[in-house]
Amino acid sequence: MNHKYSNEFIINIMERAIELSKRGRGNVSPNPLVGCVIVKDGKIIGEGYHEKYGGNHAEKNAIENCIEDPVGSSAFVTLEPCCIHSKTPPCTQLLIDNGIHEVFIASKDPNPDINGKGIEQLRDNGINVYQGFLDEDVSKLNKGFFKWVKEGLPWVIVKIAQNQDGYMGVNNETQTWITNEESRENSHYLRSKMDAILIGTQTARIDNPxxxxxxxxxxxxxRIVVDLNRTLPQDINIFSDNEAETIVLCSENLFDRNKTSNCKYIPVEEVDSKMNVKDVMKKIANEGITSVLIESGPKLIKSFDQHKLIDEVYIYSSDFDIPHSSLVNPLRLESEWLLKSNKMLGTNELQVFKRKELCLQE
Ligand SMILES: NC(=O)c1ccc[n+]([C@@H]2O[C@H](COP(=O)([O-])OP(=O)(O)OC[C@H]3O[C@@H](n4cnc5c(N)ncnc54)[C@H](OP(=O)(O)O)[C@@H]3O)[C@@H](O)[C@H]2O)c1
Structure with missing residues (x-):
């Protein structure tokens, strides 16, 4: 490596680029979160991030924000610059045209049209490129995007609230409040990092979340709700509060794709009067949704688990006693799962599990 910066300096600047990238959260999917910092003579002269889908890429915003001429400077970017014409012109050309001398990249772009080709194009134009700084942090931050690009499926997290005996409520006809305020806040933070939340028909009917x-x-x-026969009443919150877009997954045997003022209907394959859960995930991915949080009851969770469609599980447990309970957490988080973290949220405990093969890949 013949660049003039120390490893510590590069990591510090890359951390700054990652922090900037997070500001795009909630607005860029199905694109990844990307941040960029331009450095000249050891000083930051420009910063930018991908702010919204269809808008400028991080590199363009960083160059436009430069307070000095960027010629001869170094660009630090969290993802390999694109070399294709998409909604915006290629960033490789932008870096070449602006006389960038060298580029530090955290992670390669998994998109096969770019993967390595962006780096190659920069090098072919005399730009020094160094890749691999904090690449794991960037792929973790963009795990939805990476899975969506590689497998055509979203990253799937299941959230369960239960008591210490593994009960999710009294029964499936009753709403049961199980966890505390800290757990609620933590789960809202989890929601804020996801593209969509999915619930089942019964949860929509009983909890009206x-x-x-x-x-x-x-x-x-x-918000995505499974409603094969479109029987849910139109006055429930997800249809009437205008707080976010709502998608209804319905049977393709009965309905066409269409849209009303309060939701979008997407037909999904039906098998034995149930939804084909693999098709559910494919249809969700086709909408440009790269990450989904399942907050349904046990029936739907079990169906997704049986088809190994779940990547991570968040379990919020309380010491709440639920007399006469029958609604059991259906997941057996044993040999295929690894406990990634656990912490106390007041008197509740949060445990995060991840599928083992996913942990090994990290
Ligand atoms: N503690 C928690 O974390 C938590 C979270 C959410 C909900 N809940 C509680 O869970 C209860 C509801 O649980 P639930 O298990 O009955 O409902 P659910 O999982 O929310 O929804 C299940 C319903 O979805 C429909 N469905 C369509 N395709 C399916 C498929 N492939 N597999 C499974 N279901 C499919 C079926 O409805 P149709 O037969 O109508 O088509 C089925 O009855 C409520 O009491 C709620 O309060 C607890």
């Missing part, structure tokens, strides 16, 4: 991020700052994700 809003599925917003109201106790934290952030953008409300889209």
């Amino acid at each position: 809003k599925l917003t991020v109201r106790s934290v700052n952030g953008t409300n994700p889209k």
